[in-house]
Amino acid sequence: MSLVPELPEVETIRAQLAPRLEGRTLVRVEILDPRLTRPHDLFEVAEELEGDRVLVVERRGKYLLFRLESGLALLVHLRMTGGFGFSPTSHERAVLELDDGSRLAYRDVRRFGTWLVLEADELEPYLAAKNGPEPLGSRFTSAWLAGRLGHRRAPLKAVLLDQRVVAGLGNIYADEALWRARLNPLRRADDLADDEVRRLHRVIRTALQVGIERQGSTLRDYTAPDGSSGSMQEEFRVYGRDGLPCPRCRAPIAKTRVSGRGSWFCPRCQPLPSGSTPSS
């Protein structure tokens, strides 16, 4: 297991970076891994950023967004193992030096993360193409979710992982939300009754809110930018807990695969309805 930054983890990182970056000028930008900015040239990206000032650090779905004074925006996706820290560490892929003398390192063991510099007018169209509504915002309604699930024959969990349906859910919080909603991850998405969609809508918010309150999950050696750990991993109801008792009914948690992802659920609380056929 390693940290996989989903919405609560990215939000925790954003909240810690904001007070230390907002108002600061990027004195020096060093891109150490050319993959990071692909397909754009790394020197070009570094040069574009140097001398600019960070106005605000935002989050959209799983993206971190650094708005700069020039109008440019640096869009960072951490993918599997990306993270920021103010202490030197291994696997540094980029370094930002700020005008207060601090040094912010970007670390990414598996090098899936991406840095993208966008012009002001490119930003919103780019984000809108990638991300559906913010799950904790007012645009994410039960009716929206019903509309997005209603025409999809894929497994429910696969659709929840589609960032255009709702932005920010990943493998952990999808499993946790499905457990809370008592819905089997292999249910066909278009098979849900109205009350099941309403339940799911509500618990997606709950699961993510709990994650944010606990400052995200810390698995293995990951730490937030300030070096602290989250505690959400202590709150997992099903994720990674195959064989352990369900916190609701004590039946052993089962593990399966849904569209290539390890998936944990309670076979008793989250049954496939009799007569329904699992998707795929």
Next chain:
DNA sequence: ACCTCGTCCTGGTTGC
């Protein structure tokens, strides 16, 4: 349009 699968990548774990 939708769906599934392979790819990217590295380090930790598992199995012989």
Next chain:
DNA sequence: TGCAACCAGGACGAGG
């Protein structure tokens, strides 16, 4: 104890 095979999964592109 060594070492290779396997596993983890977010987003994306290919192919059905």
